[in-house]
Amino acid sequence: MSWITTHDLDAFTAAAGPCLRAEPAAHTVLLTVTASLDAAGLDRYGGGTPEFGWWRAPDGRVAGAYVATPPYPLLLSRMPDAAAVELAELLAAGPLPVSGVNAGQAAAEAFAGAWTARTGAAGTVEERHRLYRLGELVPPDPAPPGRARPATEEDRDLLVAWTREFAAESGGGAGDPARAVADRLAYGGATLWEDGGRPVSYAGLTRTVAGMARVAPVYTPPPLRRRGYAAAVTAAVSRAAPATGALDVLLFTDLANPTSNALYRRLGYEPVEDHVVISFDG
Structure with a gap:
């Protein structure tokens, strides 16, 4: 060994x-x-x-x-x-x-x-996450006003700002926000929900690997929350994922956030297993 x-x-x-x-x-x-x-x-x-x-x-x-x-x-x-x-x-x-x-x-x-x-x-538990897998997609009904569209280069600055805000709010991160956005745009891994022609929510999708893709991140600015936008953009990305070759569509939730856990269950996501992030001092 x-x-x-x-x-x-x-x-x-x-x-x-x-x-x-x-x-x-x-x-x-x-x-x-x-x-x-x-x-x-x-x-x-x-x-x-x-x-x-x-x-x-x-x-x-x-x-x-x-x-x-x-x-x-x-x-x-x-x-x-x-x-x-x-x-x-x-x-x-x-x-x-x-x-x-x-x-x-x-x-x-x-x-x-x-x-x-x-x-x-000393080890400190910083986050507890639950991994979910999509079963049968159940789109939000009624759906909020607006539509989903792929993000483009014209959305780069907005996506960088939202990626930075998401990282600050979640305590996580994926390196430089500009680099993360450039990477997602390079393979079409960013989707926006628009209402009245204005982007109001964002969902990313990882590259498909071994028949698996993961929805991440999902972000709506605080003033625009509780209007159904996050559910709508997540459903749109989840519906589109199989076209990339994904047989399994996954996502993580923070177990400290009952709202997001309930939301994804309503959309048809089913729990797989729990993950934990533990930090070490010194």
Whole structure:
């Protein structure tokens, strides 16, 4: 049993890709992040050089993987507890900065427990998310006024501003907002809902990888909320996703936000599993 680490994205994809693609919903974040790094460059998320790793079980199978895009939390695949403990030991002895971990609950808690035991750093749960998969889409009825349309280059400044506002409000982020928007526009991954010819809400869609795409982010400016715009633009993106080759359409919600969880259930999204983000002090 051992971890193999690299800065070579192609080597990581060749070794760990089959394991990740075998469970695309569970590994949606790792798959979409590595797809963005491949398409937009290794500096897509800013910070330091990305690092990748995979873990081989005693029978030689790859049964665990990680993606690190400093300064963001470490992304972990599903993995045995033994792999998570071994990874914590490995990274604690190396130069990679580990600010936290973002993963399915079991892997995140196993790694965090081993990390705090090894380093003495305290772990704090920052966010709890629920992963949903679309069943049968149920569009909002009645629908709000307006229509969906693909975002274009003319919308770039608005999307950058809304991406920045979303990151500030959610406490998350995907690197430089301008870079994130440029990436989404490059593959048609941004949709706007217009009312009276004015954009009022926005939904992104990740690249389709292994038959899976994820709706992210969804943002409506505070003065325009509670009018049904977010539901309408999410439904529009969800309906269009299969045309990109997506067999599974996914999204995450913040478990601290009952409004969004109820909204996506009404649209036909069904819970898959819970994820957690844990930060480490020091």
